[in-house]
Amino acid sequence: MKRIALLGSTGSIGTSTLRIVKNFPESFSVSTLAAHSNIDILAEQIETFKPELVALFDAKKAAELQERFPHQKIVSGEEGLIEAATHSSVDFVVMAIVGTAALMPTVSALEAGKPVGLASKEVMVAAGELVSTIAREKGVSILPIDSEHSALFQCLEGRKLCDVRRLILTASGGPFRAHTHDQLAKISVDEALNHPTWSMGPKVTIDSSTLINKGLEKIEARWLFDIPPEKIEVVIHPQSIVHSFVEFIDGSMLAQMSEPDMIYPIQYALTYPERKKGMFPSFDFVKNGKLEFFSPDHQKFPALSLIHESLRMGGSAPCYLNGANEVLVARFLKREISWLGIVDKLEKLLGRHRVVQPGSIEAVLTVDAEARNEALSI
Numbered sequence: 184m185k186r187i188a189l190l191g192s193t194g195s196i197g198t199s200t201l202r203i204v205k206n207f208p209e210s211f212s213v214s215t216l217a218a219h220s221n222i223d224i225l226a227e228q229i230e231t232f233k234p235e236l237v238a239l240f241d242a243k244k245a246a247e248l249q250e251r252f253p254h255q256k257i258v259s260g261e262e263g264l265i266e267a268a269t270h271s272s273v274d275f276v277v278m279a280i281v282g283t284a285a286l287m288p289t290v291s292a293l294e295a296g297k298p299v300g301l302a303s304k305e306v307m308v309a310a311g312e313l314v315s316t317i318a319r320e321k322g323v324s325i326l327p328i329d330s331e332h333s334a335l336f337q338c339l340e341g342r343k344l345c346d347v348r349r350l351i352l353t354a355s356g357g358p359f360r361a362h363t364h365d366q367l368a369k370i371s372v373d374e375a376l377n378h379p380t381w382s383m384g385p386k387v388t389i390d391s392s393t394l395i396n397k398g399l400e401k402i403e404a405r406w407l408f409d410i411p412p413e414k415i416e417v418v419i420h421p422q423s424i425v426h427s428f429v430e431f432i433d434g435s436m437l438a439q440m441s442e443p444d445m446i447y448p449i450q451y452a453l454t455y456p457e458r459k460k461g462m463f464p465s466f467d468f469v470k471n472g473k474l475e476f477f478s479p480d481h482q483k484f485p486a487l488s489l490i491h492e493s494l495r496m497g498g499s500a501p502c503y504l505n506g507a508n509e510v511l512v513a514r515f516l517k518r519e520i521s522w523l524g525i526v527d528k529l530e531k532l533l534g535r536h537r538v539v540q541p542g543s544i545e546a547v548l549t550v551d552a553e554a555r556n557e558a559l560s561i
Contacts, residue, residue, distance in 0.1 A: 311406025398490025
């Protein structure tokens with residue numbers, strides 16, 4: 184029985200994870216649950232899965248939930264998230280908190296010797312080198328839950344990195360792939376939240392529409408697989424059936440394919456190194472008979488070029504870009520800036536960032552805070 188800590192339990196990754204737990208009651212149980220503030224969904228999860236500990240980032244909501252469950256141990260704040268991630272009963276941590284709020288709980292889990300299934304790409308974007316080092320030193324695994332990184336992980340398993348020519352991340356292209364520049368200038372929040380393929384939270388959905396999400400995945404892949412960034416490429420694949428490719432030095436390729444549902448990579452991370460019977464019928468090759476691939480348009484979607492520039496700058500640049508992007512996306516969702524303004528402002532901010540070499544998690548958080556402050560005022 185693998186006992187799970189699920190941080191970000193009320194989001195799309197969290198609820199999908201609990202579907203899998205429910206489907207394999209003999210294999211998984213829930214030790215701890217953590218969320219930001221959605222106590223209605225969390226209350227249902229408490230009643231169904233009977234966790235030992237519940238954490239809410241929002242202290243006021245935690246107090247409200249405690250009144251509803253007087254005998255349930257409920258903690259709050261970042262300290263509460265860390266307690267949920269490091270609880271003594273936990274065998275495996277699913278980290279599905281959006282943004283750099285996942286950083287400290289992830290680091291704490293790894294330092295406590297807990298393997299982590301990572302859906303929060305911002306952790307590796309902001310502090311990939313440091314987090315990877317901690318995992319190696321503690322001898323614990325980071326298993327990717329993003330569909331693209333899970334695909335790469337599966338294709339690379341048992342292979343030598345020196346045999347890899349390149350990693351190829353696929354991107355749906357988002358809802359605006361065929362838009363003209365004039366159309367891009369008029370995008371509304373509702374339009375940007377309507378992803379053609381995936382059902383995700385608002386922040387990730389907006390990131391997917393600008394393609395910044397795919398750029399962040401490139402940074403994440405660089406650290407997860409210890410691959411130089413120049414060996415990681417992006418291709419547009421609207422059907423989202425091929426989740427990523429690995430090309431080897433002899434020219435042969437391996438790809439991982441499935442229907443576009445996050446159940447597949449989550450289940451693989453939970454059951455690894457084993458596989459268990461899936462929850463869906465067999466793949467229909469006739470229904471999915473058309474697979475298309477295109478080069479990304481860097482003029483209409485300059486976010487990928489911006490990511491490349493942050494990798495070239497090195498040091499604190501990816502962390503700075505990530506923190507600033509989180510704030511700019513939040514400002515777009517509040518209708519304070521335009522959709523085009525997200526990447527336009529991000530480019531200006533990155534252009535004036537003075538790169539440092541953050542040698543600790545505390546230094547990373549300092550860079551992140553600087554980026555957020557500056558993104559609020561531009």
